[in-house]
Amino acid sequence: MxxxxxxxxxxxxxxxxxxxxxxALDPGYLDLNELAPGTWRILWRIPDVNGQPMEIDAVLPDHCAPAHGPEPTAENQAWVSSWIAECDAEIAGHVVTIDGLERQQNDVLLRVRLLNAEPVTLRFTPDEAELMVPAEPTIWSVFGSYFLLGFEHILGxxxxxxxxxxxxxxxxxxxxxxxxxxxxxxxxxxxxxxxxxxxxxxxxxxxxxxxxxxxxxxxxxxxxxxxxxxxxxxxxxxxxxxxxxxxxxxxxxxxxxxxxxxxxxxxxxxxxxxxxxxxxxxxxxxxxxxxxxxxxxxxxxxxxxxxxxxxxxxxxxxxxxxxxxxxxxxxxx
Incomplete structure (x- = not known):
């Protein structure tokens, strides 16, 4: 035996x-970079699944337009979409969603770079596809996100x-x-x-x-x-x-x-x-x-x-x- x-x-x-x-379980990546008060540059990297983008979508808070990005294009074994969003209020304190993540096995990392502030790193999972963006980042949020990423990466x-x-x-x-x-x-x-x-x-x-x-x-x-x-x-x-x-x-x-x-x-x-x-x-x-x-x-x-x-x-x-x-x-x- x-x-x-x-x-x-x-x-x-x-x-x-x-x-x-x-x-096979490479994570997605969503980067929100505040260029000016209320103006955000969005980079949305979607994992590749058999030559097609995974069926997930990044959704910004309702007061941001557009809340969804354009169709992604293939780039370095992933699919990338980028756009400029105008938000009537601060993103901090509001919810960002990865629609469809609950049906996948992947995680998605979120990095939020507020104007004149340190970046915030968060992590979406299939069990937690919605996250509230905090106003103040902590080194422990970065450490926790990348520790779990390393742990899951070796097991995948x-x-x-x-x-x-x-x-x-x-x-x-x-x-x-x-x-x-x-x-x-x-x-x-x-x-x-x-x-x-x-x-x-x-x-x-x-x-x-x-x-x-x-x-x-x-x-x-x-x-x-x-x-x-x-x-x-x-x-x-x-x-x-x-x-x-x-x-x-x-x-x-x-x-x-x-x-x-x-x-x-x-x-x-x-x-x-x-x-x-x-x-x-x-x-x-x-x-x-x-x-x-x-x-x-x-x-x-x-x-x-x-x-x-x-x-x-x-x-x-x-x-x-x-x-x-x-x-x-x-x-x-």
């Missing part, structure tokens, strides 16, 4: 069609999750595993910050392909595992994780590039996003460990041949999934 558990989980992570994309990034799952299978020592995950986070934090701030500019296609290749490498390491012998990747997994984390950070940067960062709170937003990613990774590892611990308590001891079969079968499953992603992404260049 341990074999079945690993294989089913691996296929759940990668082979279901809607999870084929690395980041199936290639990143499969990488962590492969580490879980490969590295048997719990402390080495936690150290490897932390090294992975430190590394991707560095490249994420450099790419987001404009110091690195790498095309997304090759980055996504190399991320798939990193999972292929871990699958091969799993298949080469021998009882009683520790390969370099098992004895010092933090080295492997740090190296590949630099690449995965460039993948995370693509998500932040789509939604932007609050100009006055970039350090807090980056820190919160990375902490959210680390929390998501550790939560995923904790769930896996809990499931296996529960199985060991309720199930009889597995036969020796089943135990020996678990690792190679899991390695082949992970390898097939990641190799499929690699070929798909290389063909997409």
């Amino acid at each position: 341990k074999t079945v558990f690993f294989v089913l989980l691996a296929f759940w992570l990668g082979m279901v069609p809607q999870f084929g994309r690395a980041h 990034g199936w290639d990143h999750l499969l990488f962590v799952f492969a580490l879980f299978v490969l590295v048997r020592n719990p402390w080495r595993l936690v150290g490897a995950i932390t090294a992975f986070t430190v590394a991707h934090s560095l490249t994420l910050a450099m790419a987001t701030l404009g110091f690195l500019n790498v095309p997304a296609g090759p980055v996504e392909a190399v991320i798939a290749l990193s999972i292929v490498f871990l699958a091969l390491e799993i298949l080469r595992h021998k009882e009683g012998e520790l390969r370099l990747s098992e004895q010092y997994p933090w080295i492997v994780c740090f190296s590949f984390g630099l690449l995965h950070g460039l993948g995370f940067a693509g998500a932040l590039a789509e939604i932007g960062l609050p100009s006055q709170e970039i350090p807090a937003a980056l820190l919160a996003f990375n902490i959210g990613v680390e929390a998501g990774q550790l939560a995923f590892i904790a769930v896996l460990a809990l499931l296996i611990a529960m199985w060991r308590l309720i199930a009889p001891r597995n036969a020796d041949w089943v135990t020996h079969l678990a690792t190679p079968v899991t390695g082949y499953a992970i390898g097939c999934i990641s190799l499929y992603w690699l070929i798909e992404r290389v063909n997409g260049f």
Whole structure:
């Protein structure tokens, strides 16, 4: 049953069609920028769904005209609409709505830049599609929004999750595993910050392909595992994780590039996003460990041949999934 558990989980992570994309749950982004008293420039970025804009719409308060924007146009794997709105009263203290969000799985980030005031960052969810704009921003609103964005992004990034799952299978020592995950986070934090701030500019296609290749490498390491012998990747997994984390950070940067960062709170937003990613990774590892611990308590001891079969079968499953992603992404260049 341990074999079945690993294989089913691996296929759940990668082979279901809607999870084929690395980041199927990229959030929307609504930017309200006050140019002059009562005059607002609106930027509305809508996630792409199979080549069409997601069926959601940003709606301003009733005293703003126009409350809806023009038809969006395709731009960088998203759909963008922008317009100038005139409001008879302040937006602060009034409700902004994302119509149709309750039928989706995505979130939408809202950034409000009041005239002569610090930006406010808020977050719409399917359960909270209406938000009242506060008059005074707080750093905690930025931190909370980007922490949840990072947490949800890692849980929606199936290639990143499969990488962590492969580490879980490969590295048997719990402390080495936690150290490897932390090294992975430190590394991707560095490249994420450099790419987001404009110091690195790498095309997304090759980055996504190399991320798939990193999972292929871990699958091969799993298949080469021998009882009683520790390969370099098992004895010092933090080295492997740090190296590949630099690449995965460039993948995370693509998500932040789509939604932007609050100009006055970039350090807090980056820190919160990375902490959210680390929390998501550790939560995923904790769930896996809990499931296996529960199985060991309720199930009889597995036969020796089943135990020996678990690792190679899991390695082949992970390898097939990641190799499929690699070929798909290389063909997409």
